[in-house]
Amino acid sequence: MANARLALLHTAFDPKTGLLAIRAPEAPPLLASTRTVEGRAEIAAFLTRFLGEEARGTPRFLEAPGHNFTDVAAKCVSIIGLSSLHALEEKAGMHLDPLRFRANIYVSGARPWAEFDLLGQEIQLGAARLRVFKRIVRCPATEVNPETAERDALPPKWLRQHFGHADLGVYAEVVEGGRIAVGDALEPLEGDLLH
Template structure:
């Protein structure tokens, strides 16, 4: 098995950033993955005491499909975030300053219009990642499973609909579900798969149009009897993972 693609998503709900390699750390997500979020104004989130909340408390594709049309890029060294929002001038803002965060929140809130609730604010929280899981880790997709879905629905699907961190080849479709509660080796890291990835309405969104064009959860249930695609894993031992690295699985947990 082979690592084909690596991605991070610095801002929850916004665009992916392709990576050539990552340095995984024990018990953590990929560096800068879901580091930031636009918090809805009525959400009970406290940056000083961060905790997991369901995704609808933040700007997210599940609820805000037009976010697919926002292009973002984050520089982890400088803290600068660039945004290209339809109908607005490009923005380059400092995520480490109150003024920069306020300008990001204002631009995204204007674009979301009626979907922005209360006074949304853009934030990060120390040692917190705005993932859809309470357990920190990375998400993996078997390309053969994605291809099986494509064959069933009769069309090619953008792999970024599924917002995984790592995409790999070399395993039969759906065989990765047998990894749950077992360990795998990826590059120089050791992971433990802890659950299958249940797909939500975010996968309905066409990333080129910002519109919902395919009900992926329903199609998965219709053709395969479940709404799952991919798995989640926690990092047991950190290490370097790069494109082209091998996966070895499963090992006894």
């Protein structure tokens, strides 16, 4: 939210080995261990160079076992209905890359805001069973274009202005884990089918 430039980074983490890969535009990629002092120092130096004046000092890599850095305390996944996103795009008059909203799961095929109807319900997605518990209030981080790292849109403002709320998507806790894949149907255990 504070460092728009971070949107340009592509990362991958292997929890088994502790290796973190970071790829920035026009720079050699970094592959460093999060489990060694040297590796964490390499990560901090890479981020400091990349952020430049935005850095406000040298970042520190910290580990917090059992803690997730998310917008909600509950361990959950985020789901966005693409038709809701398209409704926002239509009102905004511009394309909004879905990656702006950092969802775990995108669904299509339902009317705009249909995911809000799932609140309090259990759903089946592939082999996983989830319980939808909260709408996602969008924050200023969604203003940042993931391709350019520029603040070029106002999704929270546009949602409030055109739809009377700042919500896009829902949070769901995993009730029973299982494999999911592209094309799996999202099936409310009661009601209509979403894809």
